[in-house]
Amino acid sequence: TGSTQPQRILKAVQNNATWGDAESVIATIDNYCRRKEWAMNVGDDKGPILDSVVSEVSPKVALELGTYCGYSTIRIARLLSPGSCLITLEFNPDCAIIARQIIAWAGLQDRVQLLEGPSKDLIPQMKESFRVKSFDFVFLDHWKEYYLPDTKLLEECGLLRKGTVLLADNVICPGTPKYLEYVRNSPRYESCYFKSHLEYTKVEDGLEKSVFLG
Ligand SMILES: O=C(NC/C=C/[C@H]1O[C@@H](n2cnc(C(F)(F)F)c2)[C@H](O)[C@@H]1O)c1cc([N+](=O)[O-])cc(O)c1O
Numbered sequence: 001t002g003s004t005q006p007q008r009i010l011k012a013v014q015n016n017a018t019w020g021d022a023e024s025v026i027a028t029i030d031n032y033c034r035r036k037e038w039a040m041n042v043g044d045d046k047g048p049i050l051d052s053v054v055s056e057v058s059p060k061v062a063l064e065l066g067t068y069c070g071y072s073t074i075r076i077a078r079l080l081s082p083g084s085c086l087i088t089l090e091f092n093p094d095c096a097i098i099a100r101q102i103i104a105w106a107g108l109q110d111r112v113q114l115l116e117g118p119s120k121d122l123i124p125q126m127k128e129s130f131r132v133k134s135f136d137f138v139f140l141d142h143w144k145e146y147y148l149p150d151t152k153l154l155e156e157c158g159l160l161r162k163g164t165v166l167l168a169d170n171v172i173c174p175g176t177p178k179y180l181e182y183v184r185n186s187p188r189y190e191s192c193y194f195k196s197h198l199e200y201t202k203v204e205d206g207l208e209k210s211v212f213l214g
């Protein structure tokens with residue numbers, strides 16, 4: 001029984017990154033995934049676009065759908081001001097175990113709350129169990145067919161407020177056509193596309209930024 005990709009990414013971080021240094025963890029994962037084995041991290045091409053949107057929004061309460069190994073979790077959390085928090089949802093317990101360790105290696109565990117389970121169960125609990133009033137920022141990077149239903153669920157649960165920014169990865173590759181059609185045509189969103197490339201490749205991909213208008 002061999003190792004899993006998340007386990008190999010964690011090992012690369014433990015062997016190469018500096019404990020407590022988020023930048024070194026990001027650089028280590030990007031180097032590993034560019035040179036050794038591709039992995040579905042938002043990466044170092046789309047990453048700076050994510051950074052700029054997070055910095056512009058300066059969210060007090062942020063949500064990430066799809067932790068995987070915690071790469072974008074760290075990119076977002078390292079930019080949060082003290083007292084702000086990022087809630088990240090992960091369905092796969094094996095990924096969650098690894099992501100917790102990578103987030104801790106980056107020294108960001110105090111700003112991140114990783115919740116395990118399906119979004120359809122966790123999102124409706126946000127107000128009651130996790131005392132969230134509304135999200136200032138949402139990063140969508142989980143299963144692509146779930147972007148639209150989960151966005152509608154966030155609306156229905158009253159978790160979006162006038163000005164909430166949604167940022168969606170992979171709107172070109174692998175693609176999220178139903179989500180894109182919705183946010184680009186709904187009068188309740190103001191949407192724009194940031195062209196980039198699929199992580200660690202020359203293939204086109206991009207991020208869609210959509211502001212909820214209330
Ligand atoms: O499939 C892709 N990503 C799927 C990502 C999926 C990850 O999101 C988690 N999740 C599922 N539901 C939840 C929630 F929120 F419900 F808890 C969390 C899954 O367990 C997995 O770790 C992908 C694929 C490519 N590619 O090039 O094929 C490139 C990319 O950047 C990608 O993100």
Ligand SMILES: [Mg+2]
Binds near residue numbers: 141169170
């Ligand atoms: Mg992605």
